[in-house]
Amino acid sequence: MLITSILNIVYIVRRSFSNNYNHSYAYMQSTSIPMKRNYQVNISHNKYDSFEKTYQIFLNSFINNYIVPSNNQTQSLFCPPVPPDLKGPIIIEEPPINFSLLNKSLYHPDVQFGGHYQPKTCLARHKVAIIVPYRERQEILKHFLFHTHMFLQRQQLDYQIYVCEQAFDKTFNKGIVMNGCFKEILKLQPNTPCFIMHDVDLLLIDDRNMYTCPIYPRHLSVAIDKFHFYLPYTALVGGVLGKLKFSISK
Secondary structure, X not given: OHHHHHHHHHXXXXXXXXXXXXHHHHHHHXXXXXXXXXXXXXXXXXXXXXXXXXXXXXXXXXXXXXXXXXXXXXXXXXXXXXXOOOOOEOOOOOOOOOOOOOOOOOOOOOOEOOOEEOOOOOEOOOEEEEEEEEOOOHHHHHHHHHHHHHXXXXXXXXXXXXXXXXXXXXXXXXXXXXXXXXXXXXXXXXXXXXXXXXXXXXXXXXXXXXXXXXXXXXXXXXXXXXXXXXXXXXXXXXOEEEEEOOOOOO
């Protein structure tokens, strides 16, 4: 940038002198100046044309060799829009006997403590928080985490799974649990733009169903095997819902 700035300054200064010579040359043509003087001015004019050509060659070379590769490199840092390792239909497998909810899993070594993962080979295009309301369903939660971490990593997301458990021995209220978890996440990770509200007993069977958030809320569980992949209701949204962060009142 320093080199180009210096060259730009030199270019502007020399162009200003060139313009002065051009105006002088036009003026001298209107007066009867000898041909020898005109010839000298033409030489000076050609000299500035030569400088401009050299400047343009250098500038084009600098853009092609440094600016364009730098932009391409920045683009290549991001994960591809369509993750390359997606499998499509997924076979649901039971979690291994030694899969634990309390210790770091040997089956998901890249998942950090607390359920956070981000790709190592590229920058994720989406940052997602997955809210799972939960109470007293340990085996189902184990199956959910074992299965869900696998396809979320293939989707190359920067994600974290939040298992939100209701306190006290009262009637389970999934809505209050999700709202409370949402507020707590904003305290921990205020820059999280995308939230997935996810029932613990639903498992994805096709990883091409991307866990991302479009502009409008998206129902991600419209086809469930329990209902023969047919949505039995039109006025209710549940199961898995993705939505962008919105402002909340304190």
